[in-house]
Amino acid sequence: MHADGEMNPEEILRLRERYVGPSLSISYREPLDIVRGEGQYLFDEEGRAYLDCVNNVCHVGHCHPRVVEAAARQMALLNTNTRYLHGHLVEYARRLAGTMPGDLEVCFFVCSGSEANELALRLARSATGRRGVIVVEGAYHGNTSGLIEISPYKFDGPGGEGRPAHVRVAPMPDGYRGTYRYGDPGIAARYAAAVADEIAGTRAEGREIAAFFCESMLGCAGQIVLPDGYLDEAYGHVREAGGVCVADEVQVGFGRVGSRFWAFETQGVVPDIVTLGKPIGNGHPIGAVVTTRRVAEAAHTGMEYFNTFGGNPVSSAVALAVLDVIEEEGLQAHSASVGAHLKTNLESLAERHPIVGDVRGLGLFLGIELVREAESLTPATREAAEVVERMKDRGVLLSTDGPFENVIKIKPPLVFSRENADQLAAGLDEVLGEIEPRAKM
Ligand SMILES: Cc1ncc(COP(=O)(O)O)c(C=O)c1O
Structure with a gap:
């Protein structure tokens, strides 16, 4: 049942298509029905928690x-x-x-x-x-x-x-x-x-x-x-x-x-x-x-x-x-230290996964650019979208951007912890391992 007791996701989607302007896109192939937020987590209608790695609006944590x-x-x-x-x-x-x-x-x-x-x-x-x-x-x-x-x-x-x-x-x-x-x-x-x-x-x-x-x-x-x-x-x-x-x-x-x-x-x-x-x-x-x-x-x-x-x-x-x-809560210093820790982890991913072309950013505003080939820098656009989808299936929310939509954006609420950073990096390690063979095709 939907947490607010009213509508299921299919019904919301139907009404949205009927009554909301068509120029507004929805994230993910299977849209999420998010009903609650707390700290760095979002929760769907079934109570499943998602680690929010992308919401730089709820800066000090959802619903602080x-x-x-x-x-x-x-x-x-x-x-x-x-x-x-x-x-x-x-x-x-x-x-x-x-x-x-x-x-x-x-x-x-x-x-x-x-x-x-x-x-x-x-x-x-x-x-x-x-x-x-x-x-x-x-x-x-x-x-x-x-x-x-x-x-x-x-x-x-x-x-x-x-x-x-x-x-x-x-x-x-x-x-x-x-x-x-x-x-x-x-x-x-x-x-x-x-x-x-x-x-x-x-x-x-x-x-x-x-x-x-x-x-x-x-x-x-x-x-x-x-x-x-x-x-x-x-x-x-x-x-x-x-x-x-x-x-x-x-x-x-x-x-x-x-x-x-x-x-x-x-x-x-x-x-x-x-x-x-x-x-x-x-x-x-x-x-x-x-x-x-x-x-x-x-x-x-x-x-x-x-x-x-x-x-x-x-x-x-x-x-x-x-x-x-x-x-x-010392969130600026926290962003510096967790961001540096996460960036080091992401840089080590780049050593293991050739699809990771560049890791960049400051504090908790980071990006991972995916490329099919290091010389030509051919953007790995499809693969980046696939990473985002598979990470979502693992309960981690990310998004892509850049002129070629091949940059994975990381900009979580600043309460994001070292453990969250490790979870994100470990998830990316697995997912990049899964999709890489496709990238080389
Ligand atoms: C750099 C930058 N400036 C301005 C805006 C516009 O802000 P808003 O969507 O709150 O109007 C955005 C929104 O994404 C942005 O990224």
């Missing part, structure tokens, strides 16, 4: 009691828009600004990563009076019309209409299969020079750039770690051209990368605008934009920015609780 309690308490007391004075909003803004380096101290509150990037785009355009945007190949910045236009993942993907005239795309700084590769001492400067080329290309078309948007680690593009020094050099080119540097931390912020609280800090840069989403509310829909006073004031045209739900007392209480849990 501290977060649930903060939401419930505030929900029972008051929830309004932010045109009244409320302590939670300013307390959270103060705490959030306190985690940021440099002059990043002015916060705007929204309800999703898309809303955060949409506002960042607007701030950059208002502050500079320009429209041009440089983005990185394979990037995804959100689901609004304005963000589809700056997301090559979408405009160059299925159903996409190609690159709009005001957007230019810099090559993905991918040291594994990109133009410049691991071991090239000039890799960061070369990829950053390609950003400068796109700025020149924008100018050649009679435009100037408002902004350079870049994720601090590339998620949808395939869990790519930016080469050391890339953002520093790229930001230099962008600032020289009068553009604003936007760091999209929607996937990778809040201590996930382990060594630093924000992933852009691993690049030694201070962006002009930082956008936040997913983990900020542990599943509650919150997002934020943090910028400098200089950008905020330059962008202040007189038009009000009002967001009915953004920063409401419940959302602020939730976000405060998430920060408390990260601090009190």
